[in-house]
Amino acid sequence: MARPFLLRRSSHQTSALVPGSGRILALLAATHTIDDLYQGAVPALLPFLALERHYTYTALTGITLAATFLSSAVQPAFGVLTDRRRHGWLIAAGLLVAGLGIGLSGLGDSYLVTWLAVALSGVGVAAYHPEATRTARGVAGNSTQAMSWFSVGGTAGLALGPLVVTPVLLATGLRGTPLLALPAVATAALLAARRPWRRAHAAARASGPQRPGGPEQAAGGAPRRRRDDWRSFARLTAVVTIRSIGYFGVASLIALFVIRRFHEPTAVGSAALTAFVAAGAAGSLTGGWLADRWRRLATVRLGYACTIPALLLLAVAPDVVVAFGAAIAAGLAMFLPFAVQVTLGQDYLPNRIGTASGVTLGLALSIGGLATPLFGLLADSRGLTVTLLVLAALPVASLALAGGLREPRQPAAITRPASA
Numbered sequence: 001m002a003r004p005f006l007l008r009r010s011s012h013q014t015s016a017l018v019p020g021s022g023r024i025l026a027l028l029a030a031t032h033t034i035d036d037l038y039q040g041a042v043p044a045l046l047p048f049l050a051l052e053r054h055y056t057y058t059a060l061t062g063i064t065l066a067a068t069f070l071s072s073a074v075q076p077a078f079g080v081l082t083d084r085r086r087h088g089w090l091i092a093a094g095l096l097v098a099g100l101g102i103g104l105s106g107l108g109d110s111y112l113v114t115w116l117a118v119a120l121s122g123v124g125v126a127a128y129h130p131e132a133t134r135t136a137r138g139v140a141g142n143s144t145q146a147m148s149w150f151s152v153g154g155t156a157g158l159a160l161g162p163l164v165v166t167p168v169l170l171a172t173g174l175r176g177t178p179l180l181a182l183p184a185v186a187t188a189a190l191l192a193a194r195r196p197w198r199r200a201h202a203a204a205r206a207s208g209p210q211r212p213g214g215p216e217q218a219a220g221g222a223p224r225r226r227r228d229d230w231r232s233f234a235r236l237t238a239v240v241t242i243r244s245i246g247y248f249g250v251a252s253l254i255a256l257f258v259i260r261r262f263h264e265p266t267a268v269g270s271a272a273l274t275a276f277v278a279a280g281a282a283g284s285l286t287g288g289w290l291a292d293r294w295r296r297l298a299t300v301r302l303g304y305a306c307t308i309p310a311l312l313l314l315a316v317a318p319d320v321v322v323a324f325g326a327a328i329a330a331g332l333a334m335f336l337p338f339a340v341q342v343t344l345g346q347d348y349l350p351n352r353i354g355t356a357s358g359v360t361l362g363l364a365l366s367i368g369g370l371a372t373p374l375f376g377l378l379a380d381s382r383g384l385t386v387t388l389l390v391l392a393a394l395p396v397a398s399l400a401l402a403g404g405l406r407e408p409r410q411p412a413a414i415t416r417p418a419s420a
Contacts, residue, residue: 025146027194028136029153031095034187035128036154038098038121040161041180042067043251043273045105047259047266048169049114057256059111061376064252066115068369071122075358078130090131092191097124099184106169106177126358133357137346148288148339151361152281155335159277162255166270226350232405233348233356239300239401240341240360244368246394247334249375249387250276250311254327257384262320272320272327279331280338287336296340297405303336304399308392310334315388334395337402347408 046060055063081087101121105114136150164183168176254276255269262268283303290299310333314326345360346353379387 024139025136025150028091028132028139029150031091031128031187031191032132032136032150032153033157033160034183035095035098035125035132036157037160037164037183038102038157038180039067039125040158040277041102041165042118042121042161043255044162044165044270045102045118045169045174045177046252047255047269048106048174050256051266052174053109053111055111057253057376057379058373059376060256061252061372061379063115063118064248064369064372066118067122067125068248068367068372069122070119071126072367072370074123075126075129076355078127078354078358081130081354087131088135088195090127091135092188094124094127094129094131095191096184096188097121098128099124099181099188103178103181103184106174129361130354130358133342133361134354137343137353137357146288147343148284148291151288151339151342152284154361155277155281155284155338158251159274159281161277162270162274166267170267228351229348229408232408233345233359235401235405236341236345236348237359239398239405240345241367242394242398242401243304243334243337245371246307246311246368246391246398248369248372249391249394250314250330250334252372253375253379253384253387254314257314257388258320258323261317261384262323264320268320272324275324276327276331279328280335283332283335284338286332288339290336291340291343295407296344297402297407299340300337300344300402300405301399303333304395304402306333306336307395308399311388311392311395315385315392344405344408350408 042064046063049055049063050060078090098121101117101119101124104117104120107113107117133150137147165180168179172179251273255266255273257269258264258272259266259269287299287303290302307330310326310330314323314330317323317326342357342360345356349356375387375391378390
């Protein structure tokens with residue numbers, strides 16, 4: 001008897017980590033945490049901007065737009081750049097710029113200054129992701145679960161954003177935002193000293209681009225060149241982009257929803273945001289584990305199928321306890337496909353790992369923020385509950401598109417640019 005769809009074992013079997021790469025992967029995951037902390041800081045800033053500067057929902061979601069506007073524009077360029085030549089220094093430089101932008105965001109009372117500072121932070125995030133993801137995939141081999149550890153570093157950073165921002169700004173107000181740049185400065189200095197991209201390059205070089213006799217090797221021993229599947233990659237990009245729109249919409253409004261719907265203090269709203277994103281960290285790891293043992297595409301579809309009822313429950317939650325439970329369930333389900341989609345994108349474009357990484361982990365994530373002001377307008381006119389109900393419809397579209405995806409024929413070989 002054939003196994004049920006969700007229980008079929010995946011043909012995408014994993015390889016062991018590149019020897020000696022565990023510490024490199026751990027360091028990269030830690031830097032991913034710090035980098036994405038500054039993405040998580042943006043939603044956490046919004047309640048303070050609302051209270052101190054009395055911004056509307058539209059103005060507040062415009063700040064989210066700032067974090068993603070330039071990031072979305074330059075992300076593909078960074079991906080193409082890293083495909084042509086390795087630029088490991090972008091990992092440290094991008095992280096530093098991401099932190100400095102958030103550090104400047106609370107200075108002065110000008111909306112324009114805040115918007116530009118947050119936009120600068122978004123450019124730093126865009127510079128970090130393609131090269132960091134390429135380096136992580138180089139040491140993770142074809143293991144989705146290993147890549148999920150790198151991805152969960154970013155998810156942990158998103159969760160840490162409110163935990164770091166809220167106590168600092170409760171104590172100092174918006175004038176204390178320069179303190180938020182300190183983790184980026186310290187981590188960038190550590191990266192400059194350790195230079196993990198060089199160690200990852202040496203480790204991958206010692207192990208070879210693939211396993212001997214593996215599926216990437218032709219019968220005569222010569223490497224078999226594979227074609228990039230742009231059609232499947234385009235569909236996957238649409239799936240990830242719709243997920244990104246939903247994530248940014250929920251992340252930008254969930255704290256305000258808890259504060260204003262249930263008349264809770266700012267700290268409780270920030271805790272709801274943290275619960276949502278922290279559950280996402282568990283979802284990323286669970287998704288990687290499921291993908292390695294069963295089917296990657298089944299894991300993606302399962303995540304979107306479970307996101308729909310979780311967001312509906314959040315929108316109609318009768319009290320704050322149910323809202324917290326729904327936030328945790330939504331974060332878990334929404335992040336279940338996260339790391340899986342990154343490896344799928346890299347396998348659809350095996351000759352352009354940097355571009356695939358920049359799109360699936362960078363562009364398709366940040367571009368979702370471009371639509372966030374629309375949800376701010378909707379919340380101003382119709383209320384937060386209606387807005388969350390609309391957001392619950394987005395994973396339906398992602399699920400429908402994911403139904404047309406197919407498993408890549410072979411996992412991507414971990415190669416180096418010719419100029420490296």
